[in-house]
Amino acid sequence: DQQVKQNSPSLSVQEGRISILNCDYTNSMFDYFLWYKKYPAEGPTFLISISSIKDKNEDGRFTVFLNKSAKHLSLHIVPSQPGDSAVYFCAARADDSWGKFQFGAGTQVVVTP
Amino acid sequence: GAGVSQSPRYKVAKRGQDVALRCDPISGHVSLFWYQQALGQGPEFLTYFQNEAQLDKSGLPSDRFFAERPEGSVSTLKIQRTQQEDSAVYLCASSGHGGAIYEQYFGPGTRLTVT
Numbered sequence: 001d002q003q004v005k006q007n008s009p010s011l012s013v014q015e016g017r018i019s020i021l022n023c024d025y026t027n028s029m030f031d032y033f034l035w036y037k038k039y040p041a042e043g044p045t046f047l048i049s050i051s052s053i054k055d056k057n058e059d060g061r062f063t064v065f066l067n068k069s070a071k072h073l074s075l076h077i078v079p080s081q082p083g084d085s086a087v088y089f090c091a092a093r094a095d096d097s098w099g100k101f102q103f104g105a106g107t108q109v110v111v112t113p
Numbered sequence: 114g115a116g117v118s119q120s121p122r123y124k125v126a127k128r129g130q131d132v133a134l135r136c137d138p139i140s141g142h143v144s145l146f147w148y149q150q151a152l153g154q155g156p157e158f159l160t161y162f163q164n165e166a167q168l169d170k171s172g173l174p175s176d177r178f179f180a181e182r183p184e185g186s187v188s189t190l191k192i193q194r195t196q197q198e199d200s201a202v203y204l205c206a207s208s209g210h211g212g213a214i215y216e217q218y219f220g221p222g223t224r225l226t227v228t
Contacts, residue, residue: 004155006155034217036219041221042221043117043206043220043221044156044204045219046216046218049216089155089156097169098161098168099144099146099161099168099169099208100158100161100169100171101146101158102158103148103155103157103158104155105153105154105155106154
């Protein structure tokens with residue numbers, strides 16, 4: 001039962017433009033959401049998070065938006081840089097399951113010159 | 114240490130063999146997590162420790178999987194009688210916050226291939 005879904009397996013974007021990555025979830029008990037970035041042969045690296053009490057969180061070039069009514073979150077990267085080429089995972093945790101984070105399948109981002 | 118380390122990085126096991134995968138978390142981190150990542154998929158939660166206590170093992174796929182963290186630091190994930198479907202990358206992560214968990218720091222993973 002996949003409760004966190006990233007329906008776009010890949011995204012290609014030109015350097016300097018905006019990258020928008022989407023994530024949908026089904027569990028209304030999720031209260032905390034994170035985005036991770038992963039390079040080949042490395043573990044995921046934390047990027048940004050958002051609590052369910054907020055609808056936006058910004059950190060430098062990265063902004064995460066949360067729409068609880070739609071059970072949807074998105075990650076915006078502005079401007080996109082070649083080093084942003086990686087796989088991006090969204091993850092979510094329910095308030096009654098402490099450390100049990102559930103991940104989406106990931107979106108491969110390629111930033112072209 | 115500087116980051117989460119895992120060993121071995123690669124493991125090939127014959128079907129039926131037992132394997133042990135080690136995770137060294139960031140020094141002082143209270144929480145430790147194990148995930149299984151199949152090719153082309155996101156990490157799947159296996160189990161979670163807070164110090165030496167295993168608080169959630171609901172993701173372990175069968176009783177062939179066992180994890181321990183006896184002194185609240187290093188953890189070992191053991192898989193008995195390995196099967197081909199166990200082939201995956203096993204990721205370990207640690208976090209400095211007990212209770213509500215926020216930023217997790219991941220190790221590079223152990224790629225297990227069962228032949």
